[in-house]
Amino acid sequence: MTESNYNEITSLLCDRLSTLTNSNIEITPDTNLISQLSIDSIKLLNLIMEIEDTFDVSIPINALADVQTVRELADLVYKIKFAS
Amino acid sequence: MSSTITKLNAPLTQAFDFQPSSEIQLTPTPTLNSLSQRLAGFDTLTSALEYAANGTTGYNFYDAKGNLRSVLPYSRLRANARALAQNLAGFELSRGSRVAIIADTSPEFIELFFACRYAGLVPFAMPIPVNLGSHAIYVQQLRGMLESSQASIALANLDYISFLEEAAAKANHVQWVGTPGKLSEAPSKDFNILPNLPDETAYLQFTSGSTRTPRGVVITERALMSNLQGIVRNGLQIRPTDRSASWLPFYHDMGLVGLVLAPMVTQISVDYLATRDFAIRPLQWLRLISRNRCTVAFSQPFGLKLCTLRVRESDLKELDLNCWRAAGIGAEMIRPDTLRNFAEKFASAGFDKNAFLPCYGLAESTLAVTFSPLGEGCKSIQVDSKTLIDKKMAARLQADGRKQNEFVNCGRPLPGHTVKIVDEEGQQLSEKMVGSVLVQGDSLMTGYYNNPEETNKALKAGNWLDTGDIGFLFEGDLYITGRRTDVIIVNGRNIRAQDIEELAEQQPEVRSREASAFGINDEDGTTTIVLVIECRLTTVTERQSLTTRLQQLVYMAFGVNCVVELVPPHTLPRTSSGKLSRFAARQGYIQRTNVSSQLSFVESGDR
Numbered sequence: 001m002t003e004s005n006y007n008e009i010t011s012l013l014c015d016r017l018s019t020l021t022n023s024n025i026e027i028t029p030d031t032n033l034i035s036q037l038s039i040d041s042i043k044l045l046n047l048i049m050e051i052e053d054t055f056d057v058s059i060p061i062n063a064l065a066d067v068q069t070v071r072e073l074a075d076l077v078y079k080i081k082f083a084s
Numbered sequence: 085m086s087s088t089i090t091k092l093n094a095p096l097t098q099a100f101d102f103q104p105s106s107e108i109q110l111t112p113t114p115t116l117n118s119l120s121q122r123l124a125g126f127d128t129l130t131s132a133l134e135y136a137a138n139g140t141t142g143y144n145f146y147d148a149k150g151n152l153r154s155v156l157p158y159s160r161l162r163a164n165a166r167a168l169a170q171n172l173a174g175f176e177l178s179r180g181s182r183v184a185i186i187a188d189t190s191p192e193f194i195e196l197f198f199a200c201r202y203a204g205l206v207p208f209a210m211p212i213p214v215n216l217g218s219h220a221i222y223v224q225q226l227r228g229m230l231e232s233s234q235a236s237i238a239l240a241n242l243d244y245i246s247f248l249e250e251a252a253a254k255a256n257h258v259q260w261v262g263t264p265g266k267l268s269e270a271p272s273k274d275f276n277i278l279p280n281l282p283d284e285t286a287y288l289q290f291t292s293g294s295t296r297t298p299r300g301v302v303i304t305e306r307a308l309m310s311n312l313q314g315i316v317r318n319g320l321q322i323r324p325t326d327r328s329a330s331w332l333p334f335y336h337d338m339g340l341v342g343l344v345l346a347p348m349v350t351q352i353s354v355d356y357l358a359t360r361d362f363a364i365r366p367l368q369w370l371r372l373i374s375r376n377r378c379t380v381a382f383s384q385p386f387g388l389k390l391c392t393l394r395v396r397e398s399d400l401k402e403l404d405l406n407c408w409r410a411a412g413i414g415a416e417m418i419r420p421d422t423l424r425n426f427a428e429k430f431a432s433a434g435f436d437k438n439a440f441l442p443c444y445g446l447a448e449s450t451l452a453v454t455f456s457p458l459g460e461g462c463k464s465i466q467v468d469s470k471t472l473i474d475k476k477m478a479a480r481l482q483a484d485g486r487k488q489n490e491f492v493n494c495g496r497p498l499p500g501h502t503v504k505i506v507d508e509e510g511q512q513l514s515e516k517m518v519g520s521v522l523v524q525g526d527s528l529m530t531g532y533y534n535n536p537e538e539t540n541k542a543l544k545a546g547n548w549l550d551t552g553d554i555g556f557l558f559e560g561d562l563y564i565t566g567r568r569t570d571v572i573i574v575n576g577r578n579i580r581a582q583d584i585e586e587l588a589e590q591q592p593e594v595r596s597r598e599a600s601a602f603g604i605n606d607e608d609g610t611t612t613i614v615l616v617i618e619c620r621l622t623t624v625t626e627r628q629s630l631t632t633r634l635q636q637l638v639y640m641a642f643g644v645n646c647v648v649e650l651v652p653p654h655t656l657p658r659t660s661s662g663k664l665s666r667f668a669a670r671q672g673y674i675q676r677t678n679v680s681s682q683l684s685f686v687e688s689g690d691r
Binding site for chain 2: 032033034035038039040041042044045048049052058060061062064065066067068
């Protein structure tokens, strides 16, 4: 159950990111949001809004300081949504 | 502490109402005060708060969904700040010692800020981390500020305390690090709260994210009171029916001085939305204005752009913005198009374009320098591009069809302030001539804290502040045409070229004075940062690794993408004294890459 939730988050993130960044690289959990996708501040805001609306969570701004890859972002969303 | 405050503050009927949920309905502070309004004219911040505390108005904090989360009337602020001042006194610090506070949009920050003033200490606001992956660089930036200020105490809310502890671990002067909650449990000392003096430092304001040379602007009580008085009496003509709404960060001068302190010295209420919540859903800010009938709200042009871009047409119906009488715009160069697009989009929601109030200012002059007249909207001038470039002169457009530039009128200096334009030799220029903007007046900083070198660069003979901006005067009004090459503005953020070069020079492959950073503008006004590096690496892998790392570092530190160009040694042009010339480096880059549409008049060389 929890694993499928996690996978759902990851696949949704990959999907949204590929639309947002319009890039040709295949997006995997290891893709680096900064160096590989060069996601700018407006795109980041759009992404956070979509995540928050889709999963009904609030992403704390301090947690983003430790996020660089798609996996780290998925972990964060999962932790907020299902842990605690 | 503030959750108790808000409960205590809830009206009795509601507090004792039987409700299935444990949530107590909050009521925001009223717009109309029970106290007669005084428009600034106090001698210090604490004496202003002592007066405001007699009324019913204050600060209100809303969450991302627009729900009221906490209420801090000025009366409560006074009581809490005075109590916390006793805890601060327990540390037995000497008067004027610095206290660092990470400034999220919270009641706790404001309570701590005033607690410091009651205890005779000097607070300063530190930023919250906003960029992806910025952990390490953010901690370095905090450490830079702690060291430069030699802060004795450092405070942060729970969300940020771990970053602060990490930063303070190697900062020698810091005696104590903790949350506001921990401070309120610290041993307190009964002491008589003494009035502050106008010549004492009120606070420091950091203006640069540099880790090596942070610059903390020193603002005295006198300068602050003078600027606040000019803002509320002349700039905004505040009246008893006014109410503010703000998303501006408390760690920026416009957020702190303009939307925390200015409302307090006029005893009006403010509704706050955290910057992050505004950035994700700008509609919430407009909803607050509409719902609470706010009259005064400021933004950077970038904030207006976000509203125009992200608010949906279908959301406009629920908004009624005709209460908004002063839409102050400042903090970065204003492009008339940004304002026109906003006014067009929100006209159907009742926004009056005459509410636009372009202003000019900077932290080194507390906040505000010039204000345009109230109720007249954004005025601009169209000048001939060729004359502007060839003669550095703003000549009104004579014939149609010639290339033109449009600049926004930022208005006239506040009373007690003078603006002049000078050439590269420091000679005063006549009207319409473009040069460096210098400011003199009562609101100027005394200098950068503990940084005589930077202070001497900014404060010239006769106590004229060199603002670093380029512009001209026309019929007594100030027009800003750009920044000198040492500051790059991207999406509303001021980024010092030096800070980017410094990041590059921290890489083992890059020697000092072999990196040059500057901004390049697109036709549509978008700015891209370019970082040119003199590089000895020969293999593709090594060069690629350096490029990627630099882009990543710049992103983590400043939240923007940049172009990295590696060039052979001795490519970057140097001045006769061996300093890199960013202006020439930029010209060289433009030639190499054939970016033809660059406007070259906005810079007049390096500082």
